[in-house]
Amino acid sequence: MTSKKGDQEPQQPDAYTVARRNFLKGAAVGAATALVAGAADAQAPAGASGARAGVARPTEADGRADFDPPEPRPGTFIEHPASDYMVDVLRALDLDYVAVNPGSSFEGLHESILNYGGNRKPEILTVLHEEAGAAMAHGYAKAAGKPMMTLMHGTVGLLHASMAIFQAWADRVPIFAVVAHNRNPTGVVNRPHSAQDMGALVRDYVKFDDEATNLERFAQAAMRAYVIGRTPPMGPTLLVVDSALQEMPLPPGFDLPVPKLVMPSPPQGDANAVREAARWLVEAERPLIRTGKLARTPAGWDLMVELAELLQAPVDVGGYGSWQDFPSWHPLYGNGGPDYRPDVVLGLELNDMAATARSLRAAGGRTISICSEYLYQGTNIHDFGPYSEVDLAIAGDGEATLPALIEEIRRLGGRDLERRRQVRAERVAAAHRAIREQEIDAARHGWNASPISVPRMIAELGRQIRNDDWAIVSGHQFTGTWQRRLLNHDKHYRYNGDCGGFGIGYDTPASVGGALAHREHGRLPIAIVGDGDFNFVGAGALWTAAHHRIPLLVIVHNNRAYHAEVMLVQRVAGRRGRGTDKCHIGNVIADPNPDYAKIAQGYGVYAEGPIADPAELGPALERALARVRAGEPALVDVISQPR
């Protein structure tokens, strides 16, 4: 948090159209007086401070203006501020929570949420860093199926949050982000917190941004931001709000209606193209389905199971960055085995099919892509994947297009499909069953090792939660495929996906957001986070979980380093012949070893560790989970093998 206290008395925005109703006369006079006074102070010579001529330096008057805002005159209380209307608009969006790290540019809206809105719909979630707040919104949106709002201070707050907004962008997840600033700043503090184009700070990774300079525009921009953010391909949006606008008094008889929220249906693939895709799949001898970020909702999960079983086609759920699109212990989960040579590959919400398309074409096969990525309108970030020369490209949301595809396959499928299904079912089942056994067999290596092996850590966790309705709310990035191998991901909410942008710092705060979404369903949320990730904004996120009584078990996969980078630097050093013995420098988090249990305890969270003996892990998890089941967060610091 940056110092944000004390902007000056609100001034009239440039284009306040509600003013046409002639209710702002009194306020405008006061604001105009303050504007003139502030401008005069800003131009005053520094005098004794010895400022160079022509250079505007902050004066003592500036400082007073920032930190000692004028009190309202007796009898001039604003009974109905414009920010109350903003809360009415937010209510129409059905926003349950807003992540807030306080800022003086939105103290009006902050107060309205509390005292006008009763701190409900949305309810304020106190966060200790704007990046943590935006990451919570990211994790929450995937688990809840709807956006969370995050409210930020101008420039400083938005820049803090920008990393997490970027991650949500790369993960195609909506965040309803609102940033406030003073469009006519006068004080020494609020000038750097204002910008002529605030949205430009994050425009490269939001789908839409707009600045509201009057209430009518605020309402329309809010609706538009929400609708665009939730329409596939989804993404974060940003609404910029003037602080002075929040303070304006609503006139008697104010009747600006709150727009009705109308969500468009998600884009479906063209009917003729879908029919062609169905024909190819029905005629295929060895179809393979590959998914990326398909199942936006539980309905998407059900449709995937229906499609796979209808075709008896294996489903290759992507690795890093994919969502949980298909049950991980299902007989069709996998790529069909090493001898399965697909002749048709259906990619669903997969933004990179380039290599698959090349290899299939070389082998005489065909590829189909159904993906909303085709609908993107441009971005500065190269996360859209290479151009993929697929044989049939269908622009549309995968989940929304599946019902039509399934219907066409049912219509076209006859005896031939039934024959192929039976042959494939036996073949794929035999291959996948062998793979299932190999996966468990691989877990036994280093079973009693200390530091604790990753599969041992996951298996001990599985033992403790086997009778719970659990949900993994962190990513898989640092535990490989062990979670899907050893824990039965048999429901859509069992796994909440990774950060999207390959950035560190997502897992812990996003897990708090995911856990918040699961709280009302009584699920048991669990996060397995790297020590490197935890060290970004994780500790403060734990405080938010403790403060708001959000149950969550955090397991720190503590290998005391950024291990992948050790090898990367070694590779370069080896190539250059300059010695590989110093490459741990800058990569290892040791000497001294951080004590994550103590850190968590300092934030009021039950914690145990460091635990390096695998025999001690199960009892430690059991004690921590008892706290989580009782409704509070807990942390276990596990000294683990690097991978």
Next chain:
Amino acid sequence: MSERHATITARAALAALAACALPAAAQAPGELVGDPVRGERYFTTEYKCYACHGFDAQTGERRLLPMRYTQEGFITFVQRSPLPQMPAFPDMPAQALADVYVYIQSIPVDAPEVDEVPLLKEIRDAKLAAFDAGE
């Protein structure tokens, strides 16, 4: 970590004693005599082999135990690795790699059969039952 390193060091020291006791005839012609104590230091401290292969050389990618390379093959591979996932260590002396080689061989293989580990057996049985039930 310090207790774990003490255990490894003691294990390496025992292996060093055993290596000293080996009759000369046990060495292949031209084979270097490795020092497991030095090898442990290279593995865990100087070259950080554990970062990918695990502290016990069997939990990471790839597993180094059981050792499948000859000493000569091991040295050649580490110095000139053609694999993208494994950096080459051309500056690492053959003697140092011989030390690492003998150190890795001194580490006990820790891989009980699945049927000997009740927790793993339980997971495997549940997984295969879910598979057979088509869930």
